[in-house]
Amino acid sequence: MNQPYPNEREPNETRQTATYLSKRLAQAGLRPVTRFGQNFLIDLNLIDLIARSAELKPNDVVFEVGTGVGSLTAKLADAAGAVLSIEIDANLHQLASEELSGRPNVLLLKGDALRNKNALRDDLMGHIRDAIARIGDDARFALVANLPYNIATPLISNLLHETPYPDVIVVTIQKELADRMVAQPGTKDYGALSVWVQSVCRASIVRVLSPKVFWPRPKVDSAIIRLDAEPEKRAAIPDLKYFHDTVRALFFHRRKFLRSVVISAMKGRLDKAEVDQVLASLGHGETSRTEQLTVTELQQLVEALRQAEAKKATS
Template sequence: MDKLGIPKNTIDILNKYGFVFQKKYGQNFLIDTHVLEKIINAAEISKEDFVLEIGPGIGTLTQYLCESAGRVVAVEIDKNLIPILNETLAPYDNVTIINEDILKVDIASLVRDFNDNKPIKVVANLPYYITTPIIMNLFENHIPLSGVTVMIQKEVADRIKAVPGSKDYGALSLAVQYYAKPYIVANVPPNCFLPRPKVGSAVINLIPYDNSPYQVKDESLLFALIRASFNQRRKTFINSVTNYEGLTFDKNTITEALDALGLPRDIRGEALTLEQFIAISNYLSANS
């Protein structure tokens, strides 16, 4: 099978099957071999690795993964792509194609069944419309991960990597940075895809912590405080938290927490570091 990273080969296979792009699935197929090689190199894939690919499309990245990894499981939602995948991946005996919606797949049991519960690598050109739920699903469900290397919208990559006080900093930045260290590998322009997306993309590497540097008494409280802060990001932290439906703290309790930790009473959530959010969360856990 010819390599699909070459535009002509991609167009030929799409024409052969009369494939029609589905906007609802956010389908943009990579047609740049340099970008594909960057993804494989960034993920540091070896024959020891089990790789989960989300949204393989016509199998462009999958071909590269099959050549580098020990085993690949590719989860594709669009049933119209399955016959194409069966052809483009026919030369490889180390790949399994699953026709499912990744958000409905029990990834934990998939890892148990296919990889004996050992850590996996997730590598994907992610559909932009479900990027955040996919990434959070992997981390919040504590899937055993040794790495996540994904192509996502550049704007989302910037948000994941953002620091306190910047316009991109928000709940997603804090949530991902709690679980992993983010690193932007490459920015990818729209002309590397078919069809061309309207926005730029980026390959981001998320390296999960082996041992978390953070000690948190109550993870669900921590994330509720983070969500509350960015729900109304122009408000002070005190007002955001006391107005948030999912929390029941009064102003005095939150003020006490900030005072005890030496933080200004008028501070906004967007100015707080992850460590400060954790300190507030732990204080409230211990004192309320």
């Protein structure tokens, strides 16, 4: 970093603008890094909306991915009991550390939130569990962030597998991705992600955002989405990993008839006659397609396949 972060604070009205951010980064010899998916939200009202939409309380532990310059982080820290924020850009991590100094309820980490596309960074959940333990039994876990586009899907999908999993998620993501999360059967956006998210959460789009509220401007619209955990629905799925993996396999060839898709997904585990027996027991005909099945119907199908596979393994 070429120059120290300026000590003088500008009024709130001027701090979160493209001009302010560009000057601020230029003073530090920085500029947005494309490979990190850096698009700063420059409308302070929308930053407020993200924080408000999570309805944070003093017993909340908040996880933020993409600290940036710390604008949203500060608002989260004002409302929540503890904030864990991670930033992959070492220079932005340093800027945010200076901005957020003196806040004992904020822990800033440097690096990637993901170890790979199928797993979170090894120490993240340990930090979150530690914070929850400090707050007590009534602690609530939330993910609140302006997410980089390139990690939104694996991050959310992986977090929904974790223990603890977020009670609430409020994030800014690509609108196309938000549309997939809330999509209904038979629509073009309905797929494995729709089923996975809706099987464990209640999903709703809070606000659609145009590219002009970001700097640099992305080429697509964004959306603030809220996901609320539904523990009863989650508990009704006996094996989350089996369910998630099987649903993804069933949507791999979404336009094909359901029978051929299931046969392909269960290759080496169930033969055609066994697949036909499962489908017949659930009333799925020859013209059924995966994309037409409701979330509940897919849950029933995957569980029937799991039980048939388990029965075969013990026979």
